Amino acid sequence: MATLIYRRTQQVHMDKLDEAMKIATEQAKIFKDLTGNDELVSFQIGGNPRTICRQRMVEMDKLGEDDQKVSTDPKWQELEKQHKGVFVDGTMVDEMRYVINMPE
16 A cells, blocks of 8 residues: 655744644644544744644545545634634645655
8 A cells, every 4th residue: 555645834924833833733633533643743943934834644545535534524624714814825835755665
């Protein structure tokens, strides 16, 4: 089975990093509860520190299934509404990487 690293990075408005981290970590908890998989939340050291990165390792065939579980959750949807004014619109960058050395 193919494993992917899925990473989403987005810029955060000035003085909103704490709020962004709170939203992202709450969403990571929901992701874990609904899928059984971890989502790591990080921010950049150096460069532009006002970015939040959320990263997960997922099985390629489960990617859409996991997203559907999460996106239909009412708590998740409420947190998505809180993004406005915290995360900078138009700065979201998604990256999917194929893992080539996954242990069996």
